[in-house]
Each structure stands twice: as structure tokens, then as C-alpha cells.
Amino acid sequence: MKKLFVIVTFVCSFFCYAQTKISGIVRDQETKKPLHGASIFAPQTTNGGATDETGLFSFTLIEGQTQVLISYVGYESVIVPASSFTATDKSNVIYLNPIVNNLKEVVIKKISAKQREKYMEIFNREFIGLGKIAEKTKILNPEVIQFDMNKENTLLIVTADAPLQLINEKTGYFISYELVYFESKVLTEEHNQKLTTFFGYPFFKDIVNEKELNTKDVTKTRLKCYKGSTMHFIRSLYNGTMESEGFTVLKFTRELNPDYPSQDSINRMMDAFRRNGKIPQIPAKHKIIYDKNHQKVHQLVFEREGKKYFYFTDFLSVVFRRAKEENKYTEYYHQSEADYQTSQLKLMEDTPIEIFADGTYAEVDYLGSFGYMGWKKMGEMLPFDYQPEPVVPN
Structure with a gap:
């Protein structure tokens, strides 16, 4: 399996500039x-490139791009803080380690073609x-995708031996995705609902000109993906424009x-259903209790030492009033x-998370x-350097 390493430096903080030119040389360790x-490349953006025949790279980061990912086929990828490249009195050399396959540590589980098809269907959906x-x-x-399912058939783990290569001509992007982890778990206590978590480093390449795509159609599709998305919501929080951009927010609790x-009662109801075909009326497991008043930006975001943080307790109901939900949903x-x-949003840890102007936020798993x-997945993901463009009428 391809590993992902983070290069740790002695720099204690990241520095953001309007534009920062970085350069270096990538070598075999x-x-x-x-x-x-x-x-x-800068993860989750369209900003990146490749090394030349001497291993040299050079490109410009914009504000908020604080990391770069470096990868090469057959080598372990690394994440490097952008601040590591700010020194001008030394050569920035990045060493990559070749991937070593230690057969003693790897247990290969054989799965049938039918099982792989089933797992791939789950992966595509989630x-x-x-x-x-x-x-x-x-x-x-x-x-390059590998699957591992537990004995109870309740936890699917997906890994990849190389970056996933995705293409979507509707959004006009080719995506190279460094998958760090993917887990899809069946919650038996919640009527077998699925909880899926995944994390990785996507790099977006605009393919509109290369594929001769219809610019107007792509612009319209990207705008549709953006409106009401998590990125749109976080940006509106950061800019203090939540209400004016169409979001209505209420706090609620689950009891x-x-x-x-x-x-035991549910099991008896299901047994009766199998015998007589009458669908049981099972009430909701939790009661939802909403606050009476809508949340304002100042109740959700606070500023400290020039940084902005998003924090709330219990749950948030976020309604975007300028677009309908898709029929399938x-x-x-x-x-x-x-x-x-x-x-609905919930902080998985009771701690504020820092938010940024481009719609990203720290501690993504929080x-x-x-x-x-939550229904929107990678197929509708946009790079964080995306800026909405007006759709030109016919």
C-alpha cells in the first residue's frame, strides 16, 4: 500500500501571503x-505542476495554500508545509523514499469478482x-483500489496503491486523489444506516479546453455544485454573509x-411483518427539539488573534433556500x-474549528x-480556488 508521510519541520506556525513563489528539487532518497x-501541488486546488528533467519545480501559491503534496509513482508521497520553502539562503531539496513491499507484513485477502463488484458499488456510492x-x-x-471487509460485514475499508484518477466532463475536472483512508460502517443501532468517512488530497486539473467542453454548460454545472455546498456555507460564515447568501440556521437537540x-419489540414487529405483510409503524428513535430563533453569524463565529473560528453545541440545521434538493435525494x-x-452539522469534538476565506477549515474530521x-461526495467536489462565475444567458 502506498504510504503518505508528513514532513515535520521546526517551524511552529504557517505563514500566509497573498502570493508566495516556491521552488525546490525532488530527489530519490x-x-x-x-x-x-x-x-x-497545493491539495484541493488546481494549483500545481511537475518537476523537469533536473528534478526542479517552481510555482506560486496564493493566500491560504499552506501545504504542498509531492508524489511520484513507486515512491512514498509527502506533505510539506509551504513555510518550509520561504528560506532563500538554501536549496529546497525534497527526498522521496521508494516504496518497499514487505511481503512478511502484507496479508493478501482474495475476494471473488462478485464481491469486488459489490464493494466497488459501495465505494462509488459513498x-x-x-x-x-x-x-x-x-x-x-x-x-489500484483494494478492499477489506470485516467478518461481520459491517465495516468496509478501502485503500489505494496509487493516486485515484477521476474524470468528470460535466464539472470539467480531472482529479488525482491521494486516498489516505476510507471507511464505511453500518450502524446497526441506527437501523443499519451507513457512516462513511474518508480523507485524502485531491489535485484538480481543468480540462475544459483540452476536451473542448462547452464552457457555458461547465460554468452552470460548477455553480450548481457550489450553491449550498459546505464550501459555500463556510465561506459565507467567514465573510459574515450567511443570511444574505440564502442560508437559514437553527440549533436543535436530539433526545x-x-x-x-x-x-425485542422491534424483532416481534418484523416477524409479524414477514408473516402477514403489514408494515410496522415504528416511531422515530429520537425526538428533535429546535430552538425558536434563527442563529446569526456572530453566534457561530468568533475572532481571536486575527483568526476566525466556528463553534456551536448540539446540532445545526442548515437550510439553503435558493436551490431545491435533487429528485434522487x-x-x-x-x-x-x-x-x-x-x-445537519455536528462538531464531532467539543472544540472550535478554524475556518478560512476559501471555504476550508482545520481539523476536517471534527x-x-x-x-x-453529506450526500454530496467527490463527484460534485470543487477545488478550493474555485470562484463562482455568472452564467451568461443565451
């Missing part, structure tokens, strides 16, 4: 020879998504419903058309997204 064609835009995404190198039946979750996009935001 063992031979010290330069690596021609190594990929280097990683790429099911929307009309997302379903146009193609994985160009599925052979155990005292009328919720025991597991409403049919599955509501059975009826919804006028607005409705999502913020849980459910509902419509």
Missing part, C-alpha cells in the same frame, strides 16, 4: 538522483455519490424518544419534493455533515 515528472452530476464521474484506474420500542429521504436544501451536504 537512496540514489540522490533527481526525479523527473514528480507531481507537486465516495463519488449518486447525484446526476456525480454519476458522470469515472474512475480511470480502478485496479431519546420514550415511546421508542425495545429491540428527495425520493430516497423524503418521498416528496422539497423546496429547499436541508442539511465537522460532521449530514443531510444534503
Whole structure:
């Protein structure tokens, strides 16, 4: 399996500049020879490039891009703080280690073609998504994907031996995705709902000109992906424009419903259903109690030492009133058309998270997204240097 390493330096903080030019040389750790064609990019953006025949790279980072990822086929990828490149009195040399396959440590589990097809279907649904835009995404190198399912068939773990290569001509992007981890867990206590978490480092390449795509159609699709997205919401929090951009936010709590039946009662209901075909009326496990007043930006965001933080307790209901939910989503979750996009947010750790102007936020696994935001996956993901463009009418 391809490993991902983080280079640790003695720099205690990151420095953000409007523009920062970085350069360096990528070499093989063992031979010290330069690596021609190594990929280097700011994760989750379209900003990057490759090394020349001498291993040299040079490009410009914009404000908020604090890391670069360097990868090369057959080598362990590394994440390097952008601040490491600010020194001008020394040569910036990055050494990559060749991947060593230690067969003694690797247990290869054979799965049938039918099992692989089933796991790939789960991966496509939970990683790429099911929307009309997302379903146009193609994985160009599925052979690098490895699956591992536990004995109880409740936890699917996915790894990749090389960066995943994705393409979506609807959004106009080719994506190289360094998958760090992917887990999809069945929550038996929540009526077998799935909790999927994944993390990685995508690099976006604009393919509109290369594929001769219709610019107007791509612009319209990207704007549709952006409106109401987590990135859009975080940007509106940072800029203090949450309400004016169409978001309405309410806090709510979940309390155990005292009328919720025991597991034994549910089992009896299901047995009766199998005998007579009558669908049991099982009440919701939790009661939702909403606050009466809408949340304002100043109640959710505070500033400290020039940095902005997002914090709330319990849960947030986030409604985006300027777009409807996709039919596929409403049919599955509501059975009826919804006028607005409705999502839920929860802080997985009781601590504020720093937010940034481009819509990113620190400690990505601290913020849980459910509902419509959670339904949107990689197939509708945009780079964080994306800026909305107006759609030109005919």
C-alpha cells in the first residue's frame, strides 16, 4: 500500500501571503538522483505542476495554500508545509523514499469478482455519490483500489496503491486523489444506516479546453455544485454573509424518544411483518427539539488573534433556500419534493474549528455533515480556488 508521510519541520506556525513563489528539487532518497515528472501541488486546488528533467519545480501559491503534496509513482508521497520553502539562503531539496513491499507484513485477502463488484458499488456510492452530476464521474484506474471487509460485514475499508484518477466532463475536472483512508460502517443501532468517512488530497486539473467542453454548460454545472455546498456555507460564515447568501440556521437537540420500542419489540414487529405483510409503524428513535430563533453569524463565529473560528453545541440545521434538493435525494429521504436544501452539522469534538476565506477549515474530521451536504461526495467536489462565475444567458 502506498504510504503518505508528513514532513515535520521546526517551524511552529504557517505563514500566509497573498502570493508566495516556491521552488525546490525532488530527489530519490537512496540514489540522490533527481526525479523527473514528480507531481507537486497545493491539495484541493488546481494549483500545481511537475518537476523537469533536473528534478526542479517552481510555482506560486496564493493566500491560504499552506501545504504542498509531492508524489511520484513507486515512491512514498509527502506533505510539506509551504513555510518550509520561504528560506532563500538554501536549496529546497525534497527526498522521496521508494516504496518497499514487505511481503512478511502484507496479508493478501482474495475476494471473488462478485464481491469486488459489490464493494466497488459501495465505494462509488459513498465516495463519488449518486447525484446526476456525480454519476458522470469515472474512475480511470480502478485496479489500484483494494478492499477489506470485516467478518461481520459491517465495516468496509478501502485503500489505494496509487493516486485515484477521476474524470468528470460535466464539472470539467480531472482529479488525482491521494486516498489516505476510507471507511464505511453500518450502524446497526441506527437501523443499519451507513457512516462513511474518508480523507485524502485531491489535485484538480481543468480540462475544459483540452476536451473542448462547452464552457457555458461547465460554468452552470460548477455553480450548481457550489450553491449550498459546505464550501459555500463556510465561506459565507467567514465573510459574515450567511443570511444574505440564502442560508437559514437553527440549533436543535436530539433526545431519546420514550415511546421508542425495545429491540425485542422491534424483532416481534418484523416477524409479524414477514408473516402477514403489514408494515410496522415504528416511531422515530429520537425526538428533535429546535430552538425558536434563527442563529446569526456572530453566534457561530468568533475572532481571536486575527483568526476566525466556528463553534456551536448540539446540532445545526442548515437550510439553503435558493436551490431545491435533487429528485434522487428527495425520493430516497423524503418521498416528496422539497423546496429547499436541508442539511445537519455536528462538531464531532467539543472544540472550535478554524475556518478560512476559501471555504476550508482545520481539523476536517471534527465537522460532521449530514443531510444534503453529506450526500454530496467527490463527484460534485470543487477545488478550493474555485470562484463562482455568472452564467451568461443565451
